[in-house]
Amino acid sequence: xxxxSWFASFGFSVLRLGTPLIFxxxxxxxxxxxxxxxxALEGMMLCAALAGVIFAGFSGNVWVxxxxxxxxxxxxxxxxxxxxxxxxxxxxxxxxxxxLAASGGTVFVMYVLTGEKxxxxxxxxxxxxxxxxxxxxxxxxxxxxxxxxxxxLTYLAFLSVFVVWMFLYRTRLGLRLRAVGENPDAAAxxxxxxxxxxxxSFLISGILCGFGGxxxxxxWVSFFMKNMVNGRGYIGLSASNIADGxxxxxxxxxxxxxxxxxxxxxxxSQGGFPSEFIEMIPYGATIIALVVISSIRISRQRKIExxxx
Numbered sequence: 001x002x003x004x005s006w007f008a009s010f011g012f013s014v015l016r017l018g019t020p021l022i023f024x025x026x027x028x029x030x031x032x033x034x035x036x037x038x039x040a041l042e043g044m045m046l047c048a049a050l051a052g053v054i055f056a057g058f059s060g061n062v063w064v065x066x067x068x069x070x071x072x073x074x075x076x077x078x079x080x081x082x083x084x085x086x087x088x089x090x091x092x093x094x095x096x097x098x099x100l101a102a103s104g105g106t107v108f109v110m111y112v113l114t115g116e117k118x119x120x121x122x123x124x125x126x127x128x129x130x131x132x133x134x135x136x137x138x139x140x141x142x143x144x145x146x147x148x149x150x151x152x153l154t155y156l157a158f159l160s161v162f163v164v165w166m167f168l169y170r171t172r173l174g175l176r177l178r179a180v181g182e183n184p185d186a187a188a189x190x191x192x193x194x195x196x197x198x199x200x201s202f203l204i205s206g207i208l209c210g211f212g213g214x215x216x217x218x219x220w221v222s223f224f225m226k227n228m229v230n231g232r233g234y235i236g237l238s239a240s241n242i243a244d245g246x247x248x249x250x251x252x253x254x255x256x257x258x259x260x261x262x263x264x265x266x267x268x269s270q271g272g273f274p275s276e277f278i279e280m281i282p283y284g285a286t287i288i289a290l291v292v293i294s295s296i297r298i299s300r301q302r303k304i305e306x307x308x309x
Contacts, residue, residue, distance in 0.1 A: 018258025024236020
């Protein structure tokens with residue numbers, strides 16, 4: 001059963017299923033570093049997933065669809081920022097409202113455009129972002145089939161980890177964003193526009209969620225279906241919290257959750273396991289990981305306090 005090809009296929013699935021989680025985790029990192037917890041990742045990705053299918057289907061161009069997904073992700077991010085930063089609404093309640101609105105709103109828009117309430121597969125022409133076979137690497141046993149042949153957005157997700165790290169720790173804007181997250185009053189006292197930085201953080205989160213949503217509807221599958229993000233926004237948020245806002249750590253946590261998702265998918269294909277238990281695995285792993293990491297942090301904090309006492 002556990003042949004070389006099986007391990008290669010499983011590894012391929014881990015990276016594939018981890019892709020939207022990486023985008024969501026990085027989007028959460030940006031907001032967290034700016035001092036805000038973006039709980040609307042789920043809704044942002046869901047809106048972007050539908051937008052990608054609509055723009056690609058009606059334009060006949062997959063890249064227009066990808067651009068449309070990113071733009072809609074940014075628009076939703078701007079709405080949240082406007083409501084929270086300019087309208088002074090509670091950020092958490094705003095994010096919850098956006099998630100609920102996206103869940104029902106995407107179905108409504110899909111019904112208006114296609115007459116369907118569950119999926120666009122029969123009404124809108126399907127487009128998929130191309131996959132890439134990496135020269136030389138694709139011929140390496142085990143590693144080649146595992147790494148090569150992925151959707152472009154999968155490679156973009158891992159590239160985004162480096163880009164986000166560089167942005168946060170090697171650019172002036174990234175420094176300002178982190179300064180606002182650490183102490184907004186101190187940042188404002190040296191001339192940093194806290195509100196503008198907040199808007200920028202949500203727009204960047206929107207871009208990342210746009211890519212994550214586009215992967216769901218133009219990479220993972222080639223259509224939009226109701227609530228297809230299926231909690232991945234929340235798992236991405238958990239990945240960010242586990243890594244305490246570190247981009248690399250968030251990506252590692254996201255891949256771990258992708259591993260759990262791939263394990264659940266493999267067990268489901270084998271049969272003999274209760275489907276309810278299998279579907280619970282990724283979310284159960286998220287809760288366990290959060291508890292373990294939180295316990296470790298509390299233990300370390302207590303040791304530090306004892307050492308300074």
